[in-house]
Amino acid sequence: MAEQLRLLPGYLTAHLQLTLSALLLAVAIAVPLGIAVARRRRLETPLLGLAGVVQTIPGLALLAIMVPALAMLGQLTQRTLGLELRSIGFLPALIALTLYALLPILRNTVVGIGGVDPALVEAARGVGMTESDVLRRVTLPLAMPVIVAGLRTAAVWVVGTATLSTPVGATSLGNFIFSGLQTRNYAAVGVGCAAAAGLALLLDQLIRTLEAGLRDRRRSQVASALLLLAGLCAWAALGFAAPAARSSSREIVIGAKTFTEQYVLSELLAARIAEETGLPTRTLPSLGSTVAFDALRAGQIDVYVDYSGTVWATLMRRAQLPENRTRVLDEVAGFLSAEHGIQVAAALGFENSYALGMRADHARRLGVARISQLAAHAPRLEIGGDYEFFQRPEWKTLQRVYGLAFAAERSMDSSLMYQAVAQGEVDVITAFSTDGRIAAQDIKLLEDDRGAIPPYDAIVMVGARVAREQPEAVAALAGLAGTIDAERMRRMNLAVDQGGRAPAEVAREFLAGLVR
């Protein structure tokens, strides 16, 4: 809990920065746009329709779309303007949240302006106002309470949706929620939820006060609400200034996907580089699976751990398996280097493969020890998998090779799968072989007797820039080759998942025990 509270100021400031920037940007776009289209039916309907469509895209999806969209745009701007765009981190989150905030502000601007009595607009012209006078002195002041009401709706939505920006690499209160859910640290989830809800309530209340003050024309009330909002903006702006001053020398950024093993390994790699070379490092946790690879390729993170089979199946699109692990490793390393300029610094020594698992007693009752024996029972069984598994080529191969057809496929957070199968919510899961909860929950892994699942060696992947400019960091990582076996990894995962230890602490312990 103390650890979570220590992280709170940083996450809260980042969340506030994201939220306020998106809201200010949305106001800067939506209010002029609303003014331009108000009372022009032909423009108003399609524009509000378009904003409405954006609104119906789920927040997480909108955030996810921004990453490839920005990457494409970035290639274009780099070629034409020499301008590099960062497709993960603050920018994609900012754009998605701004789009999200547009609709309520735009709609209320249009409605607010449309609601101003036309007789008053004519009176304003009649007393000698220019069109801009009319807007500034009459139309906008009269529409303001409605516009501010739209801002309030947008603020509450954006504070909530911003917690989903963690997987695209933007720091927010969502970091508590995502990492807490993965590492079963419910204190972290609680702190994240409470802080996000508190922030939403605070903004809602401040803007409500502003709105009421505008409507009842109480100037002191409007002034104090504006002053407090300006204070929040200043706090966020100071937060921008501080890291900008600090990170002048480039840090090596180590990414992690959204599960415990990745948190532990990212901390481990960061500590290893720092220990051996003294170079500054930083970890960027909870990246979406493909986001991590795109980020490495684009140079927005420098190092992360992936698995040979994942590269084999999803990036190289290979279905046929060579006879052994080493062969896959070699081909993967060759492919990464040739196609993407990415260097494989080390294979850590363990595999974390997909494996089908069942509760041990259930498997015994059905007489199932191998996947080939499962096919006959599958139509009466439900299978649970992580978010991506049922979309992955490995799943297609498994289904084809074994003729598997389950009664239902259920996607869920990977950290919940083990509990789900232990409690009988699902009958089979697509377990990660290094997860400590396999043994702890008495789960039996079924043998892949027809060899459909590729080997998944954990490999440390290094981006082109660090590989070229900081060979000492690559050497430090190469020193980790073969140092972690599956049992070791399982114990470290379990220490976090069930022992409640911090990933960084587990990583430090491992390094301390490493023989130089």
Added chain:
Amino acid sequence: MIELERLGKRYGATLAVEDLSLEVARGELLVLLGGSGSGKTTTLKMVNRLIEPSTGCVRIAGRDTRELAPHALRRGIGYSFQQVGLFPHLSVARNVAITPQLLGWSAQRIAARVDELLNLVELEPSAFRERRPGQLSGGEQQRVGLARALAAEPEVVLLDEPFGALDPLTRDRLQRWFGALRRRLGLTVIFVTHDMVEALALGDRIAVLNRGCLAQVGTPTELLNAPADAYVAELMATPRRQAAVVDRFLAAAARASEA
């Protein structure tokens, strides 16, 4: 002072005003009289270009109104609206001060002028200055509307049924008050109404509009004695019939008090 020359306004296929020519002398009050849809408000709004004429032109003090930007033109012309149109988010004082503010008067001069006008329309400045339009009665709003129209010391004033929505007593009082005021200030006024009695009481001359065309223009006496067509004659007959009703009751009341 004001010349309307062959003025016309067309909306699609319908003619709102057709071939209208009129002159208003300096210091004169001309009433535009007619039923609803006769084109009187359209005509008034063409004078300060709230509506742009389709044909013809308007000259004020010999100058074509199209030579000025619309907002500059309107700052020199007082205008009071049928719906009053006070700005609800501004105090009485700031409503009255709008046009002088747009003209860039000094704050001191504006403050003095606002008090002068509130006194003129018989609203105690200290009591009314800071009130909002929503806190005023209909009659008070009409008077603030007049004060706003007169604020920048215009020579020409356009009034669109300024006493339209008032109870009979207030209306009668404001009519008499305004009749005296405009003579004292020497204003040139175009006054739109559909009320015959108001037209007769206030107008130096009356222009009768019927379906967008000028039916007749002349002094109240000329219109009563020599109506140009059946419509004007019928219009002039209404106050006579009302007067006859009133006379009959007055005579009956007089006989009753004698007996």
